[in-house]
Amino acid sequence: MGHKSDGQTGAGPNPTTADRVSDRELVITRMVDAPPAAVYAAWSRAELFRKWWVPQSLPMKLLSCEMDVRTGGAYRLEFGHPDFDQPMAFFGTYLDVEPGKRMVWTNAESEEGAVTTVTFADKGGKTLLTISNLFPSKDACDAEIASGATAAMDETLAQLDALLAAAGTPLAG
Amino acid sequence: MVQYESPSLDASFAALADPTRRGVLEQLGRADTSITDLAARFGMSLTGIKKHVSVLEQAGFVATQKVGRVRTCRLGARRLAEEAAWIEAYRHTWAARLDALDAVVQNMINEENERGTQI
Numbered sequence: 055m056g057h058k059s060d061g062q063t064g065a066g067p068n069p070t071t072a073d074r075v076s077d078r079e080l081v082i083t084r085m086v087d088a089p090p091a092a093v094y095a096a097w098s099r100a101e102l103f104r105k106w107w108v109p110q111s112l113p114m115k116l117l118s119c120e121m122d123v124r125t126g127g128a129y130r131l132e133f134g135h136p137d138f139d140q141p142m143a144f145f146g147t148y149l150d151v152e153p154g155k156r157m158v159w160t161n162a163e164s165e166e167g168a169v170t171t172v173t174f175a176d177k178g179g180k181t182l183l184t185i186s187n188l189f190p191s192k193d194a195c196d197a198e199i200a201s202g203a204t205a206a207m208d209e210t211l212a213q214l215d216a217l218l219a220a221a222g223t224p225l226a227g
Numbered sequence: 228m229v230q231y232e233s234p235s236l237d238a239s240f241a242a243l244a245d246p247t248r249r250g251v252l253e254q255l256g257r258a259d260t261s262i263t264d265l266a267a268r269f270g271m272s273l274t275g276i277k278k279h280v281s282v283l284e285q286a287g288f289v290a291t292q293k294v295g296r297v298r299t300c301r302l303g304a305r306r307l308a309e310e311a312a313w314i315e316a317y318r319h320t321w322a323a324r325l326d327a328l329d330a331v332v333q334n335m336i337n338e339e340n341e342r343g344t345q346i
Binding site for chain 2: 070071093
């Protein structure tokens, strides 16, 4: 437990940290050089969210994204993967939404799915983003860590270069 | 012809093939535990549990230390290194995702600035 990772081998301007804070909770942190209202918009507006949730370095593609971001609202994401014929669906409900401050949602596609809490803390016009995934059990948390490792193996340095190049592309519309 | 034989890999699979030994690793993931407590927890004799711990120790999954009359078991360096690698991979995936978020947010702000409006 308590494993922490704050390496800066990623491409971003600010480091991303990952920490297993307990048997069943994984926490990601990242500073974003923009106010909470802007960062929150990127998480709560489907047309923005779908531009970044699946990095271009990953083989899967986001096919559809429906989000009713309010307490009690539902979301549904569908992904395509070259290895699978059928799309994979991820869905759940928002347990709590405080615009610009906090979002809490379930991951109901799995019985062992985590509850995700994202907080947007104002740090003098910048945003400290904290993403917590709280699992129902230690085993479920272990499984998530293992699947994260699998996804990361698909990423190569060349693909990261492609991501960097794509990041300079202006948004459409 | 290349032979894929690794004594270390064989020892790993053998060590993890047994449900009691996997149970021991799970328990040690929660807390360091003495041989005596492990024996009680798995309903085994001291000799029996020592054999299992010895296999795990040889594969690098468990480390033991004797203080006075008590031998305490904890996760070995190899097991800890594997979990650290998992966390690093998880961080790496999220870093790529949040790099993309960063780009979207910065573009959004730039566009808003060009329009001269507030978000």
